[in-house]
Amino acid sequence: MIEFLKTYIPNSIWDAIERDSRFTKDxxxxxxxxxxxxxxxKYNKKQYFLNHDDVTPKEMSEIVAKLSQYxxxxxxxxxGQGYLTLAGGHRVGFCGKAVYRNGQMxxxxxxxxxxxxxxxxxQGCGTQWIPYLFDEDQLCHVILVSPPACGKTTLxxxxxxxxxxxxxxxxxxxxxxxxxxxxxxxTEDGIPQLDVGLCxxxxxxxxxxxxMQLLLHSMSPNIIAVDELGKAEDxxxxxxxxxxxxxxxxxxxxxxxxxxxxxxxxxxxxxxxxRVRIFILSQENSVGTVEEIWNQSGECxxxxxxx
Amino acid sequence: MxxxxxxxxxxxxxxxxxxxxxxxxxxxxxxxxEVETGILLLQNQVRYIGAPLGEVMEGIGLKLNGMVGEIFAxxxxxxxxxxxxxxxxxxxxxxxxxxxYTYLTGIDLDEIISFGKTISFLERTGQENxxxxxxxxxxxxxxxxxxxxxxxxxLYGSLGVLSGxxxxxxxx
Numbered sequence: 012m013i014e015f016l017k018t019y020i021p022n023s024i025w026d027a028i029e030r031d032s033r034f035t036k037d038x039x040x041x042x043x044x045x046x047x048x049x050x051x052x053k054y055n056k057k058q059y060f061l062n063h064d065d066v067t068p069k070e071m072s073e074i075v076a077k078l079s080q081y082x083x084x085x086x087x088x089x090x091g092q093g094y095l096t097l098a099g100g101h102r103v104g105f106c107g108k109a110v111y112r113n114g115q116m117x118x119x120x121x122x123x124x125x126x127x128x129x130x131x132x133x134q135g136c137g138t139q140w141i142p143y144l145f146d147e148d149q150l151c152h153v154i155l156v157s158p159p160a161c162g163k164t165t166l167x168x169x170x171x172x173x174x175x176x177x178x179x180x181x182x183x184x185x186x187x188x189x190x191x192x193x194x195x196x197x198t199e200d201g202i203p204q205l206d207v208g209l210c211x212x213x214x215x216x217x218x219x220x221x222x223m224q225l226l227l228h229s230m231s232p233n234i235i236a237v238d239e240l241g242k243a244e245d246x247x248x249x250x251x252x253x254x255x256x257x258x259x260x261x262x263x264x265x266x267x268x269x270x271x272x273x274x275x276x277x278x279x280x281x282x283x284x285x286r287v288r289i290f291i292l293s294q295e296n297s298v299g300t301v302e303e304i305w306n307q308s309g310e311c312x313x314x315x316x317x318x
Numbered sequence: 319m320x321x322x323x324x325x326x327x328x329x330x331x332x333x334x335x336x337x338x339x340x341x342x343x344x345x346x347x348x349x350x351x352e353v354e355t356g357i358l359l360l361q362n363q364v365r366y367i368g369a370p371l372g373e374v375m376e377g378i379g380l381k382l383n384g385m386v387g388e389i390f391a392x393x394x395x396x397x398x399x400x401x402x403x404x405x406x407x408x409x410x411x412x413x414x415x416x417x418x419y420t421y422l423t424g425i426d427l428d429e430i431i432s433f434g435k436t437i438s439f440l441e442r443t444g445q446e447n448x449x450x451x452x453x454x455x456x457x458x459x460x461x462x463x464x465x466x467x468x469x470x471x472x473l474y475g476s477l478g479v480l481s482g483x484x485x486x487x488x489x490x
Contacts, residue, residue: 018400073403080370081397081405081438084445087368118441 012037027063045124100130100197137169156265157292162299163262175208183210187232189222220248236260246276329482336478345421352386361449372397405438429455
């Protein structure tokens with residue numbers, strides 16, 4: 012699962028990761044590198060420091076060069092947003108000195124820390140939740156809510172795959188994904204590297220509002236899926252989809268049903284939905300734990316039993 | 319008869335020697351033109367498409383002829399597989415390893431390799447400016463070479479024939 016890291020990090024760091032027996036390589040969630048600090052590995056909600064020297068500026072420079080394919084200019088926009096997505100859907104976050112041009116953040120220099128989040132495809136994690144998506148045989152809008160790194164994207168991807176491949180004996184739903192950061196489908200050369208189903212079209216590297224419009228006008232989707240509604244424009248775009256009669260599936264940052272109600276954009280979006288299922292996720296039990304499911308009437312129709 | 323044949327062979331050999339100097343410069347000019355084409359293509363890709371260097375170089379390598387094309391392709395391949403600490407290291411290593419199989423001289427290779435120091439870590443404008451500077455250097459060398467060639471072509475050719483004749487006369 013993390014073999015891809017070998018391409019991007021110095022051999023000495025990779026050897027240190029391989030030698031470490033405190034964690035299973037396949038379960039590593041994050042690798043954090045900070046200049047003049049030890050390398051941190053997040054595994055099973057815990058953080059471990061590798062038995063390796065602190066990251067040197069030269070090593071950081073090498074890692075950044077390899078992550079950007081030795082072409083920082085080609086990723087200026089992504090760096091300006093503080094992250095880029097690698098093949099396989101893994102997201103790399105950067106921290107450094109922001110560069111501004113005409114009042115807008117244009118990029119990052121003097122990168123001092125990197126966070127590599129390992130993407131995971133867990134096929135079947137959404138199977139048990141499919142029945143909850145229907146209300147009197149009608150597919151509901153779906154909102155997945157959780158703090159970062161709780162498995163929203165992984166669950167959304169699997170729900171998309173299941174619906175696209177078809178539930179029961181019916182053919183699959185036609186699904187359009189707006190994959191702005193490439194995390195949902197991890198397209199490479201335009202081809203999704205992760206399984207998003209047989210009837211799914213992917214609009215990649217596109218702002219969500221524009222992507223939703225393009226899919227609506229050109230691909231006649233039954234469902235439009237987007238990852239991480241955040242900006243006001245994202246919510247405005249999502250609202251337009253509701254008026255168009257398309258089922259919306261999206262993820263939002265939050266930690267509870269109340270957090271959705273406190274977010275004015277999210278509250279307005281949910282209020283406009285005739286049928287909706289709001290999943291609240293956490294990593295209490297493990298990443299991707301569904302704690303609660305709420306419907307449009309504000310009723311909790313599922314709550315995880317805590318033993 | 320044998321003497322006649324010998325004379326012809328001597329003159330032919332010395333003339334060929336003279337011509338080879340001219341041809342060497344001609345091939346050098348050809349290689350410089352290929353490098354110029356490669357850099358122009360690279361500049362266009364950086365300016366208008368902004369694709370990563372590895373991807374771009376491999377494509378450019380296929381469009382160029384001879385050893386220069388192979389060098390670009392190899393640089394692209396090594397950049398794609400991240401076989402170096404930085405783009406400059408890869409650029410320099412490959413030009414130093416493979417450059418000797420071209421007709422480019424030490425001066426030409428120095429210019430090309432020094433461009434590599436700015437490769438990969440600059441933003442788009444900086445990258446384009448670096449490419450512009452390299453193009454100016456290459457074109458200056460080409461212009462000098464072309465004016466030298468037109469003078470040297472006749473000179474080396476004539477020197478070849480004359481030295482052949484001198485040898486023949488001396489030996490006879």
